[in-house]
Amino acid sequence: MQDNSLISHLFTEEYKEVKSINGIPWAYKNPEEKLIEWSYKTFSFFEHNSSILKSLQGKLNNNEFKGLTKQRIQKYLDDKNSYLKKSRKLLKDFLNNEQEVSSTSSQNILSYEDLIFRDWLWGKSEVEQYYEKIQNDLTGREKNILVLGAGACGLSYTIAKNTTANVIACDINPHLFLAAQKITNNKSFDSFEFTESPKELSLYSKKVSIDGQEKLNNHFQVFCDFNQIPFKLGSFDTVVSCWFYDIIPSSLEESILHTNSYLNDEGKILFLGPSNFNKNQISKQLTKEEIVEAFDLCFKSIKSDTFESDYLADTSKSQKRIETLLYICASLPKNRKLLIYKEETHIPLNPQLDSYKQKITIFEKILKHVTAGMSYEELSKKLEVEFGFSKEEAKYYTKNFMNKILSEL
Ligand SMILES: C[S@@+](CC[C@H](N)C(=O)[O-])C[C@H]1O[C@@H](n2cnc3c(N)ncnc32)[C@H](O)[C@@H]1O
Known part of the structure; x- marks a missing residue:
């Protein structure tokens, strides 16, 4: 277990006495709400997986698969059941809420699960490549x-491992963080890797054992949200952002200015990530030049370069994705500004609101009739009764509705 007293001086008063989960500080402004939120996400994750497995088992029992496909699916079911059992043990502190609660982030239990394998199993070339970039800009002080x-x-x-500094890893995802905690505390982490379209049958689902790593006294994990960093302003010499600014909702410039508040006057951000940001909002879809410009606006000194990397090079797959990545070392912050999240106080006057409400109400009514594994015909019959549709109408709505649901899952 990490010795949290070694980093307690970095927390603001509000977070000094926070609870911890398995020894990792749970450093949220509203810790109970966050625990309920992640417990609901955990519950949904197990519910969703169990219903898929139940439906697959039903199909296997009905002899719907043959030959090697049958073998593959049987093995998948066995492995997935063992995997869920292991995950329950790992996430035991998050198994006490089944009530639906709204979430402030789109992240889920399984988001970025591949990172466990990339960081600790597939050979460390990607992480080593990132460290090589960073080490030239670390002074050792x-x-x-x-x-x-x-x-x-x-x-x-x-x-x-390569510095004497206290290195504080922050994240919100319990699954990734608890797996990482085991591995970095010299315990082996047993799991299963499931690969869609693998290069060989045996790689579709496979048992893996990740070796534990020597425990370091200067590596700490803290559960916290980037929007509400629990540390005192100006605490850090260096902040590392690797594949991070591109996935959070705030604009890059806002994120950098917010990060700068936690840097000391000589501090630096080491950025690694995609060389273009692919986001929904056009103003946030940044090219390489715009990413560099955002850093330039917030720092006195910056240098940048691009390099090629095998992104998430899953050894079970036959294809690799080569990404052009951007590295930026930005030092001496010249601007700082904390992200302040304004709560909405009024429902917007939007003419689409009423039709949206109507659509969601109908969807909810339909959704009540949907269970995993049922046939389109069964659902169609239920819709005929519930909405008084003709047979043809019910078929049409069933197909359209299910297409929409499947595309959103
Ligand atoms: C694309 S992954 C990158 C992970 C890691 N930096 C790497 O390069 O492998 C993004 C990470 O950010 C975490 N994350 C997402 N939103 C966050 C937030 N608001 N605060 C802290 N961490 C967050 C996710 O759980 C995930 O681990």
Whole structure:
């Protein structure tokens, strides 16, 4: 277990006495709400998976699969059941809420699960490549380094192993963080890797054992949200943002200015990530030049370069994705500004609101009749009764509705 007293001086008063989950500080402004939120996400994850497995088992029992496909699916079912059992043990602190609650983030239990395998199983070339970039810009005199959205902690651990600084890995995802905690505390982590379209039959689902790593006294994990960093302003010499600014909702410039508040006057951000941001909002879809410009606006000194990397090179797949990545070392912050999340106080006057409400009400009514594994015909019959549709109408709505649902799952 990490010794949290070694980093307690970095927390603001409000977060000094926070509870911890399995020894990792649970440093949220509203810790109980966050625990309920992640417990509901955990519950949904198990519910969803159990219903898929039940439906597959039903099909197997009905002899709907043959030959090698039958074998593959039987093995998948066995492995997935063992995997869920292991995950329940890992996530035991998050198994006490079945009530639906709204979430402030789109992240789920399984978001970025591949990172566990990338960081600790597939060979460390990607993480090593990232560390090679970073190490040239570390002076060796750093005291406190913050790693944002550290995920499975491969990079934060590598940095900690090679410096004397306290390296603090922050993330919100319990699944990634609890797996990382086991591995970085010298315990082996047994799991299963499931690969869609693998290169060989045996790789579709396979049992894996990830070796534990030597425990480091200067590597710390903290559950917290980037929007509400629990540390004192100006605490860090260096903040590492690796594949992070591109996935959070705020604009890049806002995120950098917010991060700068936690840097000391000589501090730096080491950025690694895609060389273009692919987001929904056109103003947030950034090219390489715009990413560099955003750093330039917020720092006195910056240098940048691009390099090629095998992104998430899953050894079970026959294809690799080569990405052009951008590395930026930005030092001496010249502007700072905390992200302040304004709560909405009024429902917007939007003419689409009423038709949206109507559509959602109908969807909810339909959804009540949907169970995993049922046939389109069964659903169609139920819609005929519920809405008084003709047979043809019911068929049409069933197909359209299910297409929409499947595209959103
Ligand atoms: C694309 S992954 C990158 C992980 C890691 N930096 C890497 O390069 O492997 C993004 C990470 O950010 C975390 N994350 C997402 N939103 C966050 C937030 N608001 N605060 C902290 N971490 C967050 C996710 O859980 C995930 O681990």
